[in-house]
Amino acid sequence: MPLEVGLVAPPTADAVGRLEDLGVDSLWVGGHLASPNPSPEPLMWLARLVEQTRRTVVGTATLVLPWYMPSVVAKQLADIDRASGGRVVVGVGAGGEYVDDFAAAGVPIAERFSRLDESIDLLRRFWNREAVSHDGRHFRYDGLRIQPAPARSGGPPIVVTGRKRSAMRRAARLGDGWMPYLYSAERYAESVRTINSMADDLGRNMDRFRWMAYLMVAVDDRPATARREAAAFLGGTYGQDFTDFVDRVAVTGDLDQATEGINAFVDAGARHLVLLPCSVTRASSLVPWLPELLTKLRAVPVGD
Numbered sequence: 001m002p003l004e005v006g007l008v009a010p011p012t013a014d015a016v017g018r019l020e021d022l023g024v025d026s027l028w029v030g031g032h033l034a035s036p037n038p039s040p041e042p043l044m045w046l047a048r049l050v051e052q053t054r055r056t057v058v059g060t061a062t063l064v065l066p067w068y069m070p071s072v073v074a075k076q077l078a079d080i081d082r083a084s085g086g087r088v089v090v091g092v093g094a095g096g097e098y099v100d101d102f103a104a105a106g107v108p109i110a111e112r113f114s115r116l117d118e119s120i121d122l123l124r125r126f127w128n129r130e131a132v133s134h135d136g137r138h139f140r141y142d143g144l145r146i147q148p149a150p151a152r153s154g155g156p157p158i159v160v161t162g163r164k165r166s167a168m169r170r171a172a173r174l175g176d177g178w179m180p181y182l183y184s185a186e187r188y189a190e191s192v193r194t195i196n197s198m199a200d201d202l203g204r205n206m207d208r209f210r211w212m213a214y215l216m217v218a219v220d221d222r223p224a225t226a227r228r229e230a231a232a233f234l235g236g237t238y239g240q241d242f243t244d245f246v247d248r249v250a251v252t253g254d255l256d257q258a259t260e261g262i263n264a265f266v267d268a269g270a271r272h273l274v275l276l277p278c279s280v281t282r283a284s285s286l287v288p289w290l291p292e293l294l295t296k297l298r299a300v301p302v303g304d
Contacts, residue, residue: 006026006273009045026089030061057088057089062092066094066111071144086156089159091159120175161180172198172199216251219289220254227252230246234249
């Protein structure tokens, strides 16, 4: 199977079309409800992205599932998947970076992990065309059916995002894939070993599991400039100083160095990369070095 390479989606239809013309395999959206950094709500952006694309996989990276009632988000995602012709992949996580997101949703932040686990199970049940009866910790349904079903039988793949061991356990137990962020290649390799070990303990077959990685990337002919740009971008996004450890959470350097850094994730087990160019401009997915980087990555040999 060839290496798949996706990008975080830019904000305009024209820019999306240019990326699709470059042959990217996937485009991804995230977002918040009430974070300090203004951003769209993920499902609204995903629905818009479906109408802007023709062939690429479209997905969420990340949809903070605890913000939503499972029945409502199951319906929304089913409708979006049908509109896309079955191109949707749902990256889900617990969130927690911004307390105001949970205040806006009316959800206690302390319940985010238990709500996430319960919701993943409910999404799949709603997408299987069954009448769902459920009496759980957070949600209760009595023979509720969501129609029409998604385009694909069983619904879109659900990929678990995150960074910690609990997220790895969730991926091994409930996910169709794993997509960590702010990882080094070494840490990614360790996560692959951990999830496979957990899945083995559960007796789970991982042949169709999606090994993905969300990578912050900065490229410049002057490697020091690329490193500074990545640190500034991450600092503005997460509100902390990344100068001393940017090399552990982002891929930086000139084009050859960046290609080598990304290849390290492939060697560590990643088979689908989602790239976020670290640019101070919001049209960051259209950076000038992208076409050549994509060409180099398409030549990367991928093992089994």
